[in-house]
Amino acid sequence: MRKRLFFIILPIITITIVTIWIYNLPQPPAAQVNQARNAIAEADKSLSGKYSASLYKEAVTLYDSAMHYWKIENEKIFFNRKYSHIESLALRSEKKAILAKERSINNVASFQNRLGKTIKETDSLLKQYDQNFNKVPWPTALKKKEVRARLLFSEGKLAFDKKDYLKSAKCIDKATEQIHEVFIVAKNEMKNYFDNHPEWQQQVDNAIARSRKQNAPAIVVDKFAGKCYLYHSGKLISTWDAELGKNWIGDKKMKGDKATPEGNYYVTAKKSGRNTTYYKALLINYPNEEDKASFAAAKKKGQIPSSAGIGNNIEIHGGGGKGVHWTDGCVALSNPDMDKIYHQVTVGTPVTIVGSLRPFEEVFNF
Amino acid sequence: MKKFAFLGMLTMGMVVLFASCAKVPQAAIDGAQAAVDSAKIAEAAVYVPEQLTALEDSMKSALAEVETQKSKFFANYDKAASTLTWVSANAGQVAQNAVTRKAQLKEEIVAVIAEVTASLAENKELVAKAPKGKEGKAALEAINSELSVVEATIAECQTAYDNGQYVGTIDKIKAAKDKAASIKEELTAAIDKTKKK
Structure with a gap:
């Protein structure tokens, strides 16, 4: 009877022990791994791979390591498996992924x-x-x-x-x-x-003062404004749009540089009809003595080629009104404006050509 | 009785043994992985990155499920197999989408290059048609330097296209297209001015 009881109880005890043992075996790290994967997916959605690349890579590497070790553990016999380090890797992966997401969002905003x-x-x-x-x-x-x-x-x-x-x-x-x-x-x-503005201003002031004193006309050309002014007896009587040489910034240095000269000149001839290409023209005395001296000095310094010529035939002429700077160095007015100026000036009328009447601070709006 | 107890324990052992030996869906895993790799080869990461990311996430999920089941006594790979089947089926679509998007982008680049090239030729024609006098020439010289930059950009984009760089090229050629259009406006205005008397 005792022997029979033993054989009934034995399997029950064995099953109970095995059940308790199995129950107490370490649980697979599925939850933690899934959390890590979800965190990486969230980081992906926030473009962490692009905007928080290093943290994101770390999270992915840690996740891959967790999966790798999980696979290794699963190869072992069930009672010999340990998952704690896998959980740790997955946890670290999740944290990195969350951080990567946050950083990515911040970086995108930034x-x-x-x-x-x-x-x-x-x-x-x-x-x-x-x-x-x-x-x-x-x-x-x-x-x-x-x-x-x-x-x-x-x-x-x-x-x-x-x-x-x-x-x-x-x-x-x-x-x-x-x-x-x-x-x-x-x-x-x-x-x-x-930087030349004070000198320009002085030249224009002198021209106006002379006009006042001599009760005579004076022409002033403001290159930057693209304007031609006619003064009489020191008073401004007309303003016209003027077009210049296409390289109109800076003084004329030599023939063919397509620059309009700067300085004090005077009208040397009045041309019309067949004597001029552009309707009517007022020829000026370019090059004057100052131009010749500057040209010689520049040549001596090698700033212009030794074969260069100084140029001539600078005029105030018609044919303008195109809205662009296009001449070879002359000042072009529209034909109606040319008519007006032509009749109000004589040979000998001073012509002052300057870069600008207004200083740098006034011209430019920075 | 002794025999009965022995048989009981043996049966229980067999159940445990067979239950824990359900087969890992290795063929499905390999198939799904190969499908994901095909999508990557089709440059899904470049042309449909979000779709590839979703695919890879599902693949990871399936692999995690496989390991979860492997860790259990009574493994059941049905869920993992189902996810793997989904991955395999969708990877083909993702690869196809990448190919389609790439083809669309290529077509778009070719079209825009053709458009800018035509616009450039048109602009050059306008320059040639401009008044021959020095005033026309002067007004158009600045535009010519702009046109040369656009021309250089077309050449750069063509080289990039020939080298298979499509994603970065589209914005570049579109910028050149806008510039060519603005030059045309500028050019027309300049010609109108030179024509004005």
């Missing part, structure tokens, strides 16, 4: 703010550039640099609209840097040019 601000500033800079320098005949290299920078800037703005902030940043930052460089070169060139 890119949006920074690039949005830079785009606005650069747009404003380009607007300033256009307002101030658009008509200035810049050297081809500078013009090309400006156009390239504008293209890059447009490309960056397209990428920004597509929310591709990394590409946008690359384009916008480089374009902005180049636009700043072009702007600074342009501004410095103008500043250097306008």
Whole structure:
């Protein structure tokens, strides 16, 4: 009887022990691994792979390691499996993924703010550039640099609209840097040019004073404003639009440089009919003595080729009114304006050509 | 009785043994992984990144489920197999979507390059048609330097296209297109001015 009871109880005890043992075996880390994977998926949605790449990579590597070790543990006999280090890896992966998501969201917001601000500033800079320098005949290299920078800037703005902030940043930052460089070169060139303003002002003041004193006409040309003024007895009586040589910034240095000379001249001849190509013309005494001296000095210094000529036949003539600077160095007025000036001046009327009547600070709006 | 107890324990051992030996769906895993790899080869990461990410997430989920079941006494791979079947079926679609998107992008780039090239030719024609006098020439010289930059950009985009760089090229050529259009406006205005008397 005792023996029989033993054989009934034995399996029950064995099953109970095995059940308790199995129940107490370490549980697989499924929950923690799933949490890590979900966190990585969330990080993915927030574009962490792009905007928080290193943290995201760490999270993925930790997850892959967890899966790798889980696989190894599962190869072992069931009672010998240990999952604690896998849980630890999965937990670390989850934390990194959460951090990657947060950082990515922050980085995207930061890119949006920074690039949005830079785009606005650069747009404003380009607007300033256009307002101030658009008509200035810049050297081809500078013009090309400006156009390239504008293209890059447009490309960056397209990428920004597509929310591709990394590409946008690359384009916008480089374009902005180049636009700043072009702007600074342009501004410095103008500043250097306008250093002559006190002298220009003096020349114009003298011309007006002489006109007043001699009760005679005087012509003043403001190159930057593109204006031709006629004074009589010291009083301004007419203002006309004037078009200049296409390289109108700076003084004329030699023949063929397409620059309009600057300085004090006078009308040497009045031409009309067959004597002039452009309707009517007032020939001036370019080159004067000062021009000849500057030309000789520049040649001596090697600033112009030794074979260069100084040029001549600078006139105030008709044929203007095109809205662009196009002459070889002359001052062009529209034919009706030419008629007016032609009848009000005589041979000997002083002609003062200056870069600008207004100083740098007044001309440019920065 | 002794025999009865022995048989009982043996039966229980057999049940445990067979239950824990349900087969891992290795063929399904390999098939799904190969399908995901095919989608990657089709450059899904470049052209349909969100779709590839979803696919990879499902693959990871299936693999985790496989390991979960492997860790259990009574493994059941039905859920994992079902996810793997979904991955295999959808990976083909993702690969196809990537191919389609790439083809669309290529077509778009070719079209925009053709458009900008035509616009450039048109602009050059306008330059050629401009008044021959020095005034026309002067006004158009600045525009010519702008046109040369656009021309260089077209060449750069064509090279990028030939080298299979499509994603970055589209914005670049679109920017050149906008510039060519603005040059045309500028050019027309300049010609009108030179024509004005």
